[in-house]
Amino acid sequence: MKLTEALAWRYAVKAFSPREVEAETLRGILEATRMSASAYGLQPYRMLVIQAPEVRRQLLEHSYGQDKVLHSSHLVVFAAHTALGTDAVDHYIQRAAASRNVPVSELDAYAQQIQGALARMSAAELVAWTKNQAYLALGNFLTAAALARVDTCPMEGFDAAGYDRVLGLSQQQLTTAVICPVGYRHADDPHAGYPKVRKPFGEMVAELGQ
Numbered sequence: 234m235k236l237t238e239a240l241a242w243r244y245a246v247k248a249f250s251p252r253e254v255e256a257e258t259l260r261g262i263l264e265a266t267r268m269s270a271s272a273y274g275l276q277p278y279r280m281l282v283i284q285a286p287e288v289r290r291q292l293l294e295h296s297y298g299q300d301k302v303l304h305s306s307h308l309v310v311f312a313a314h315t316a317l318g319t320d321a322v323d324h325y326i327q328r329a330a331a332s333r334n335v336p337v338s339e340l341d342a343y344a345q346q347i348q349g350a351l352a353r354m355s356a357a358e359l360v361a362w363t364k365n366q367a368y369l370a371l372g373n374f375l376t377a378a379a380l381a382r383v384d385t386c387p388m389e390g391f392d393a394a395g396y397d398r399v400l401g402l403s404q405q406q407l408t409t410a411v412i413c414p415v416g417y418r419h420a421d422d423p424h425a426g427y428p429k430v431r432k433p434f435g436e437m438v439a440e441l442g443q
């Protein structure tokens with residue numbers, strides 16, 4: 234399926250069928266998402282894949298009644314880091330040096346640049362910034378799923394503090410950024426037939442200096 238066809242096919246599913254997404258298919262979507270770009274390459278978030286109904290039932294209490302968090306094949310929680318210490322940068326630099334087969338010392342200046350940028354952020358700015366990276370991953374997740382003909386519903390309609398409590402995220406210096414139930418659309422979901430609502434191309438794209 235072509236990319237634009239996949240993007241036209243996908244929509245924010247309101248009702249999922251009971252059909253499960255195969256582990257291999259979901260793995261492929263998560264693999265594609267793992268390739269997402271991120272600022273400095275730090276990938277400051279995690280993707281938590283939740284299937285257990287008892288956990289999802291607890292999360293439903295913090296989802297403003299949106300029961301697709303329970304009635305879908307899987308729930309993916311994009312959790313952003315709330316703190317990034319020198320160790321996070323050190324790990325990244327070590328990984329980069331190993332991947333590129335260069336000594337760590339060659340990346341010293343880059344490491345300093347990253348540390349400096351992080352140090353200049355307030356705690357609130359840092360979380361806003363790590364959440365931005367998680368949203369970029371969410372975009373790729375939606376597209377990768379659509380290409381695999383797997384349905385999704387990106388969701389901001391939840392209480393992050395409640396999710397963090399249920400999932401024990403604060404202790405791990407993580408917070409819920411955005412969530413995404415995954416599965417297959419229910420045959421009775423009326424939203425499946427709704428036409429796409431999008432701004433016209435000319436309203437969205439400005440070609441300057443032509």
Ligand SMILES: Cc1cc2nc3c(=O)[nH]c(=O)nc-3n(C[C@H](O)[C@H](O)[C@H](O)COP(=O)(O)O)c2cc1C
Binds near residue numbers: 390391
């Ligand atoms: C960041 C984000 C948060 C969203 N939150 C919700 C939500 O909580 N519940 C919901 O049903 N849809 C949610 N949506 C779906 C949007 O309403 C939907 O993507 C938009 O109306 C465009 O329609 P389409 O995705 O079906 O093409 C969200 C979408 C995004 C990208």
